[in-house]
Amino acid sequence: METKPQDRLRKPRADAQRNRERVLEAAKAVFSVGGAEASLEAVARQAGVGIGTLYRHFPTREDLFEAVYRREVEQLAELAEELKSEPSPVEALRRWLRSTVQFVATKKGMMAALAIVMNANSELAAYSHGHLTRSIGALLTRAVDAGEIRNDISADDVLRALIGMCYMHDQTGWQQSVLRLLDVFVDGLRVAKGRA
Amino acid sequence: METKPQDRLRKPRADAQRNRERVLEAAKAVFSVGGAEASLEAVARQAGVGIGTLYRHFPTREDLFEAVYRREVEQLAELAEELKSEPSPVEALRRWLRSTVQFVATKKGMMAALAIVMNANSELAAYSHGHLTRSIGALLTRAVDAGEIRNDISADDVLRALIGMCYMHDQTGWQQSVLRLLDVFVDGLRVAKGRA
């Protein structure tokens, strides 16, 4: 009687985890191609699960957007962690920003999905905001401590600028434009420019 | 027989124009509150027209987004026109950017709708891009000609930065953040900073 079902939780079932993973993969693919309004039944079909399974794991469309997005954010956080070993703080910041641009470049319809879920779910905004802000914050603090950039700009500010720059990413040449903007922005951040 | 119906077009009916206007007003309101996925039947109800009327004027959801958005863009272009009389070119640019932030601040769910339509309809992107680019371009050229800012940044670049900065506009304090970013950006644009 030492293992009453209420007390000791069972190990989660393997098929549940597997199916959850399958649905996430399928969702990423389907939304990237078909945009935010793609059919959820199509996602279930692509994942090879029943529609009921999809809804059990992700009760709303937004939940699904959310789960897909969370993964992406975590990958960006890892990248920031790696860049801490870059010698020049300003260059580390610049390179993270540039890498993020590349990262975003592979998505497409996901941006609209992101816009929807950000609008509806402020908890997710907080989550991703937290992750990304911490990533940027670490890079930023190093650069400020080294006296290389001004200290009145927060990580939130940088994040906002970055996301914004990637926003209109469906026009030709957008990558060049964004990379140029990032340089302007980083220049604007620098101290010791001998201002008049 | 001098007025065959094929040759001489009738004046468009007054009720048609009126209803179109009503639907646009209703759509702006409904999408702002309910987001991009709001029911079109709700829009028709709010406008006081039949669902058929809505669809005749705007065959797809995207067409409706588009029409609403076009108006907004035109208003911004008018603002730029007025600002041409501002004495300091850099200040004119800065003020247009700031005013645009205020302008965006009144919308809400419209941003997600915008993301969708921009993603799907590149013609609209071109239209708004053209309008806004011309607006910014005029302000920018004045400032460059006056030797006040660097000349290797295009109006496209500025537009991209601006839209981006307004992107995450659902977080508290976003306006302060954006206004701060704009100052950084304009600082980054300035020439004659005595670079090391």
Added chain:
DNA sequence: TTGCTAAACGGAGGATACCTCCGTATAACT
């Protein structure tokens, strides 16, 4: 292994929203 049970699966089906179609109403013109 075998049996037991909680957990997960899947898809039928009611509800909702989309969108077309066409009979009715009405503004513009003579």
Added chain:
DNA sequence: AGTTATACGGAGGTATCCTCCGTTTAGCAA
């Protein structure tokens, strides 16, 4: 006032959403 092109509105067919529940299966204990 009569004529006609134009617009209106909503019924209804279709697609998608999402819930509910009978069936299946993975984990656990003996």
